Amino acid sequence: MPELPEVETTRRGIATIMPGQVLEAFIVHEPRMRWPVPPDMAAKMAGQRVLSCGRRGKYLLIEFAAGTQIVHLGMSGSLRRVASDAPRLRHDHAEWVFAHARFLLHDPRRFGAILWHDAADGPIQDHPLLARLGLEPFDPGFTPDYLHAALRGRRQAIKQVLLGGNIVVGAGNIYASEALFKAGISPRASAGSLSRPRCAALVAALRETLTQALESGGSTLRDYVDASGQPGAYFALHAAVYEKAGSPCPACGTPIRRIVQGQRATYYCPRCQRR
Template structure:
């Protein structure tokens, strides 16, 4: 599933090709995504120009005309710029034709993604209750500490809660907890302020580095420019259950937290 670094990589990849460009036509081959594509979307965006390409959590926000086109990549979605002569494939559900002769193409085999519309001045319900961005000044160890008081849930699903902080998905939560030396099974409310400060620093560092490296290569993900990410080779724990820890050499363990697999080192994380 594309996580924050993959979405940010997509945003940076498509932004230069969209800013200032006018939409010539919208083609929807399959409107049945996670939520139906609005029937009047063509009316909203055709003839309008893109003025900004933003990101909030894992949502891409493309300002155009009198509102914002909101896209979520779901489990397997991608947005790419292709030539107008490129024939669509089976899972290419949406094409936005630009005045440059390029197409912004939405590809999604599992159709768990979204393409929604929000009028200017309004806040879409999907964005209304989100916590701070992990790379912003609003996110720090003190916030994690205060939000965690009285919480009995494990720390890993706690930092993956979008009301606490957005965009810390399974891959990067695992990596940040390993770097901070915190067992993902530990009760969130029993972790000290000092350890949360270290964890917040590692969340920021891991995400920033992953963005710099182009995100993590997943089976179904390609970036906006068609290039894969290059962070996967640097993973310490995610997807490495049974392998030796890169720090101490002991075998990595695996458990399930919040219905997700979690890999950790019993020696390095406590």
């Protein structure tokens, strides 16, 4: 699914256009998504000026004076800019119409979401979907000491803890596999067993992995495209272990292995990531 780099790439794309623009219309073509699209949302947004385009974890946050629209891209969704007269595709479920721009949310599986948080209900960070999220990976507070303390006593495999999102956000399936390889940590290692030096290696590896992905516009996972409709290229070119089962490890030549953890595929080098 689109992870932090893909969502941040999309945010950066819409943030160059939406802020300062008045929304002429928000049109819902299919309200049956992960949660039903609130029927009164369009009326609350119409004629409102976009104040900012933010992100928390994998949620896009489009801020208006009246409140904030929360957008999740689901498993294979995308939010892209199209021409004013472009035909709507089969799985384009919602659109944002501005005087000089038009955006469509494409979500074939309808696992995404479009929700509304009224400004009168308090800070957007207090919304139930956001309140329990962990630190952003580039937050200054995401340090080796923070990670070591957060993992203390946890018996679950470190890969699964990273995917949980309540300690750090953005370490999705692809990026977690890649970061653990860079850090030399087995995806099956007990999270609580990681020493401070290994936590330091993991913090650095996760930031490096996500930075590289951001610089390249995200991955080519499934049909992900950015806000301009362009596919990302990072993992098509640079993945060290993800989807490389049987291929030689780029560091030692040992064949990469694939296992399943929590119904998600994990790829790792059994030699470089022995513990």
